Amino acid sequence: MLELAILGLLKEQPLHGYELKKRLGDTLGFLWGVSYGSLYPALRRLERDGAIEIVDPAQTSRASVPATGSISGEAAAAKLRRLTKPTRRTRKAYRITAGGEEQFTRLLIADAPAGVDEDRDFSLKFAFARHLSSDGRLELLRRRRAHLADRLSRARSTGAAKGDRYTRSLAEHRTKSTERDLEWVDELISTERRALSAATEASTPPPKAATVASKGVPA
Amino acid sequence: MLELAILGLLKEQPLHGYELKKRLGDTLGFLWGVSYGSLYPALRRLERDGAIEIVDPAQTSRASVPATGSISGEAAAAKLRRLTKPTRRTRKAYRITAGGEEQFTRLLIADAPAGVDEDRDFSLKFAFARHLSSDGRLELLRRRRAHLADRLSRARSTGAAKGDRYTRSLAEHRTKSTERDLEWVDELISTERRALSAATEASTPPPKAATVASKGVPA
DNA sequence: TTATCGATATATCGCCCCGATATATCGGCA
């Protein structure tokens, strides 16, 4: 799971652990806690599997790998002046390899066996949806839809008159949330379908009734 | 975390592991995966700490501890006939102890240090809200509200124009979800406040303007 | 009767993630 996120960020540019954690907290942070206790082991795992590699520290000057503190205006000049002599050893930047790119795609496509982390897993994959084809995105959304629909039907079949006031309120609220999630996914599916059919129309002569297939959003 | 759920169920009646798992899946299942790999270690932990104890197998006939498969009508008679000779040993039923009751309360009251499991933690506690005093419930809801408000402000401060289309859509949807959660919690707080003031009015002479304190729902 | 099958039931394994903590180094400032 973490692997996917790391590889996704390293696809953009090489980064070292600390910066990686900050970006995970920033951009995917609303999904995720990401602590060092998971990050560094994950990096070692990825390196072991040849998915990432350490950027040669001699080759890459300090400028190539972004330092965490963004230097601003005045201070930057002084900083660069003193940086002609590149000290500082500690800080290992990682770069994604060809194998890593492959693994990224594999993980992104993979149909995860819907465990407890379903929600997080979907969100993470969707956050990297730009790396998927239109079909890939649709497949991802379809699977998500199926999962939510299943959760919903299961919630409904479990009679509403179960447990005490608080349990019921909880279940009810959760059901509503699931319904909203489902609606959202349906919108995303519609949008994606529209984009797909528009693209198809552009490359092939438009069939008389091209909008037929997008009527409603069945599973 | 699991401890709280287990103790909460054992408060009602003694149960053995398998049944415990089934009930966790049924009643709290919308929260939780609960696998044997966590359940049995948790039971051992609780037993080690004296929070639960094994029900003396000699004492308790089969009927006292619910068997999982509910026997229905015809089959039940035949079953009971053959059960005069009580074979079957494996199946350890656990009972909550006085110390366990204490620990349950402690865990239920505890202000968990808001980690990744905040949502699950709140839901679990709220599911057992009937074991709290009205004040306890209010405190629980207040903390939840604070957490959600914080999440929301953090989401808003992180400019909406970040990332690609998918990331933005994700963030937006999640923000809406948080808003809905917050509204729900506010409703719960109002309800609880009303109940509390009604109870207060019943026991003490009603002050002239008793509704003053319930204007709006500030943190 | 015996074989077999699915549900019941306990338990452990390896893996991953988390929070806490240890340990450096760096840059800025008094």
Place this chain on the structure above:
DNA sequence: TGCCGATATATCGGGGCGATATATCGATAA
């Protein structure tokens, strides 16, 4: 110069998860 806070890497203990190993029980079929 000495100190502090931010940067940076790393490990530890503990808990949860999915998979799996056993074993027993009851029912059904051969």
